[in-house]
Amino acid sequence: MPRRRTSGQDAIIWPGFVDGLSTLLLVVMFVLSIFVVAQFYLGQQLTERDTELARLTSRLDQLAEQLGLAREEGERLQSRILSLQDTIEDKDAQIATLNDELADTSARLEQAGEAVAATAEELEAEQALSEEQRAEIATLNRQLAGLRRQLASLQEALEAAEAKDIEQQAQIENLSSRLNAALARKVQELAEVRSRFFEALREALGNREDVRVVGDRFVFESDILFGSCSATISAAGQRELAKLADVLLEIRDQIPSEVAWVLRVDGHADQTPLGPGCRARFESNWHLSAARAISVVQYLATQDVPEQRLVAAGFGEFQPLVEGTDPASLATNRRIEFKLTER
Template sequence: MIGSRRRTRSTINVWPGYVDALSALLMLVIFMLLVYVVSQLYLSQTLSDRDTQLARLSSQMAEISRLLGLEEERASALEEELETARGEHSAALALAQSLQAQLEEGRASALQEQYDAEAEATRLQRSLEETEAQREEEQILTVSQRAIINRLSAQISALQKQLSAINSALRLQEDLTAEKEAELAEMGQRLNLLLAERVNELEQYQSEFFARLRNILMDNENVRVVGDRFLLPSELLFASGSATLGSEGKDELDKLADVLLDVVKAIPEDIDWILRIDGHTDRIPINTPEFSSNWELSTARAVSVVRYLAEQGVPEKRMAAAGFGEFYPVAEGTSEEALRRNRRIELKLTDR
């Protein structure tokens, strides 16, 4: 009897533990479901925002591409107009030269005819004077002699008319030539004025680019300004004997690209400008499997700068790379300081 009561009490006391365990398990499951639902909502919201941003960026890129296309078309049209103007100017110069040659030929011919006519008139005048002298001497003129005198007088009159016509034609030709020369002079002045305006505009943008870049790079003691050029030491951009840009060099070129892109937006497309990137080395020769001379090294470094700026958005057709090796030093001597100053990259905004 006692054993039966103990078994009954033990069976009754186990159920509360099972209930507590099931309750805890259920709460854990509910908590995990809540965490899952919240994370799904957050992930959906994040993906939706990212899709919206991607769509907006794609629209902006399309608009930028369209604007770039329009600017390129405008530049091509302006270049064609400039080439047409140059062709017309060349044709006008050729026409002026041809007219000048014709004028000189006409003058020579007219002068020769005038000389011949004057000689003939002089001969006829002498003949007439001789005839008149003979008439005075003989006192009696025959009919044939009068006819000769009349014919000679008519010939003299005709020669004088021809001479007058030749002088009139010569004056008319001179007037036409003067008008052509005036038109050519006016066209030349207009073309020179247009070219001068373009040069002045480019100089304005050069000054703006120069001033802004100098303000940005003035804190870098390694960067030097010589005239209208910026000189960057090669050690700032490349390792020794290498044409691969380092991280510090890329940072400096990023500043340059930002300034250049701002200036590019303001420069009209019809101004033919370029950014020259010149590579220079010291006078110590190099001969490695990659670079057989300082020419190859300086050129490769200039090309590396051009390629990096192109990756940052600078138009490729507005840049030129050149390598000068060791042949244009800025410091004489073989000291370490002179060699270091000669190892440089030069930047210059100029016309093509």
């Protein structure tokens, strides 16, 4: 009886064991399938990122080369403009001299005409001309003809100088247009880099309602970084500024080396007057906003951002973003702004 009971139990356990083993095998195969699919999509995304990075690197190299060529062309055009301006000044001086000579010649011509007229009147009154008087009239007529030829020559010289002046002025306008176009291209390139900086910074900071883009500036509400009536950056604020510093260091190599760029940090306060305790440390909202901007600049410098690329400014309560004295409006106006610009 004991033996038969053991054999029956074994017969009952064996199908359950087979079912459990099959289920475990299916689970393992499912997990492996998910792992393989995940590895496939991850590898594909990494490949696309590498391709995009290579394309951006190539584009940056091209922009750097074009910027160098454009700057050389701008310097050459500027030198040419200065040379043409000097030439125009010389021509203007020559034209002024010719005008003086022309006026003098005209005066002499008028005097000679008056003399001839007076002599003719005298001769007609006398009705008898001596040989000496005839010779004097002939001399005056020759002088008058010579003065007229000299006047015509001066007039031709003046017209030639004016025509050359017009041609050189057109060359200056053309060179100025080319120089302005080259500068506009450089400004556009800096704007594209600023756009990539804002996009990368927005991704790094996440969808925060107290951090936003206003025009060409990235705006942090001061409450993220500082406590009330304080210019000391909080631990949470240091974490957010560290993200900004990382993004700036990543985007720095994409800015052409010829562009004298800086990150300007502007401090703003709300219109609420400082309390007695706060006035013991800061004379006004102006001093508070400037101190906060300087604190941010000093912290970014500790995060390896080059100090020569940082600028701090305080605006006090004089540049509000919104009107109103409710808590939300005051919080919006208490802010730190970051602007990537040229020096």
